[in-house]
Amino acid sequence: MTVKGRRQEYVEATRAALLDSALELFTEKGFAQTSLDEVAAAARLTKGALYHHFAGKQALFEQVLATVNDRIAQTVVEAGAEVDEPWARLTRGLDAFLDACLDREYQRICLRQAPAVLGWERCRELEAGMMGLLDAMLRELAVAGRSRLQPSPLLTRVLFRMLSEAAMAIGEAEDPKAARVEVGVLVEELLHSVHGGNAGSLTSR
Amino acid sequence: MTVKGRRQEYVEATRAALLDSALELFTEKGFAQTSLDEVAAAARLTKGALYHHFAGKQALFEQVLATVNDRIAQTVVEAGAEVDEPWARLTRGLDAFLDACLDREYQRICLRQAPAVLGWERCRELEAGMMGLLDAMLRELAVAGRSRLQPSPLLTRVLFRMLSEAAMAIGEAEDPKAARVEVGVLVEELLHSVHGGNAGSLTSR
DNA sequence: TTGGCCAGATACTCTGAGTATGGAATATCC
DNA sequence: GGATATTCCATACTCAGAGTATCTGGCCAA
Incomplete structure (x- = not known):
């Protein structure tokens, strides 16, 4: 060195x-x-x-994408690391993610253009890190006996895309801040009914 | 004439x-x-x-897309029209939709390429018909008091994208038929916990 | 018949991704 | 320390393909 x-x-x-x-x-x-x-x-x-x-235009885009993607993943990881309880970690992570969706670059590069430019399969490969985060959180939840559905790659994938769509909705809204709130509520409700149906409070054991 | x-x-x-x-x-x-x-x-x-x-390459694609899209929408409508009960109509429609996802053209044109070629907003405009179908079914369900979450454009949109992702998963699988079954089960479970948590049977009043 | 019109063909332009090559600065070797 | 290789970047090119301009042959209306 x-x-x-x-x-x-x-x-x-x-x-x-x-x-x-x-x-x-x-x-x-x-x-x-x-x-x-x-x-x-x-x-x-x-x-x-x-x-x-x-190597070419696509390769350039991939590098740009990776940069933005890593930045967001980083914040999600940090947010999740602040707490130990599985459910709390999940909601923290999601909050951080949805906040990140207010970021114009993440919106345009990762959410909107990436699949179009690189194709879905390549895109999913690059999303693997993010998906892994979500998957890990869901498994934690399952281990803690806090979910109705058992985790599976398909479930993770489907939920992840749902989040992406919610994220895009935030970015497209005329008032992103308000949309952020609406999405936050909806996502929490959804996760609640899917996973935490047995608990009324997010902080319950 | x-x-x-x-x-x-x-x-x-x-x-x-x-x-x-x-x-x-x-x-x-x-x-x-x-x-x-x-x-x-x-x-x-x-x-x-x-x-x-x-008018151009994109316009050509749009026409192609519309053709395929209409064909699928048609079968979904027909499947739903066979029954009256809201929940049954929804599951019938979803089944028809997921079956349609085994269709190579729907896979490639509508699911994979449409957003890339036309952009997300234009794509959503063209998906409005399909989305409308889903939305109507969800509202029916809500009117019948069968849902935990109240319907909203955002909810519909998010669920629709989830279905699209599930559909893509079917198309990408090495064994689409098996994937079709897995997805069918998952979607039913999901909808069940989101909307029909109060009922154990799909055919209950 | 004849003039206009429409479907379609032919021949063109022009943009932009990718390539081949050149050249100057730096690193490496003897 | 000079010769040689290598790295970094610039200049000049090719080439595919979307879009355009123009032409032609047949049909229809008057």
Whole structure:
């Protein structure tokens, strides 16, 4: 681990600049509507640099996606780690997730465009981390004997997509804050009837 | 309303031929991977004819989509119309829907590609018919006092997307028939805990 | 018959992703 | 420390394919 030389710093800076421009443009104009020349120009570079660092347009998008995705996953994990009780962890995580949905970049990049650009299967591969989080929480709940339905990959998957849709609804609403609240209530009710039907309070043992 | 002349018959035939080729190619190769020249050639025509009948590639796709969508909606409506009791109508409709998901064209065109090609908002506009069906059934259920949650556009939307995801899961499975069964069970359980928690039997009054 | 019109064909433009190549700076080797 | 390889990025190109402009042959109405 030698200290980074000037050269390497420059290289990383151009790469980061490309990712930044791409994130900005993909978010604002959409993947199909932004050309690679634009991305490069916005970073004061040329397509040559871009193709040096990334395999192609899709690969560039994937990197951008991963960045945003990781950021959100991080906050969800942190929110969940604050508590121990399974149900509380789940609701905390969901809250953090829904809050993240107010983030324009997450909305546009991860929710709206990712499936269109990469296709559903590839997209699901990249979503595996998030799905894993949800799956783990549901299993915890099951172990604690707090769920009617036993967890299964299919259940997790279906619930995850439901959350994504709820998330998109938040982003599309004219008043996202209000929508956030409405969605929060609905999701809690849903989870409650699906999993916690036996408990009236979220904090019950 | 005069009888159709030869000429008009020919015109309708070429239009239909274009739609057929497009359906075939979009289904098999995907929207982005099929060129309009291919579509035209497959119908033994040229791009000129295609642009004469359709405003562009997206418009062509929309027509194809509408065709498939209407076909499925039709079967769902018919299945629901066979019974009167709200809960039975819902389960019948869902069964018909999930069966339809075994259809390759519905899978590829409506579920997989539509959002990518047209964008989510336009896609939802075209899904309005289907959503309306689900919404009506849920309201019926609520009127009959058979649901814990009161119906709302958001609830309908979220449940609808959940069904779409379940539908995609069916289509992707190595054994769609088996997946169909698994999904059927899960969906029934879910709806049961969300809406019919008070009833043990699907046919109870 | 004749002029207009419509379905469809032909030939074009133009954008943008991807490629080939060049060249300057830096790293590596002897 | 000079020669050589390698890295990073720029310039100049190809090529596919969506969309457009224009043409033509047949049908219908007057």
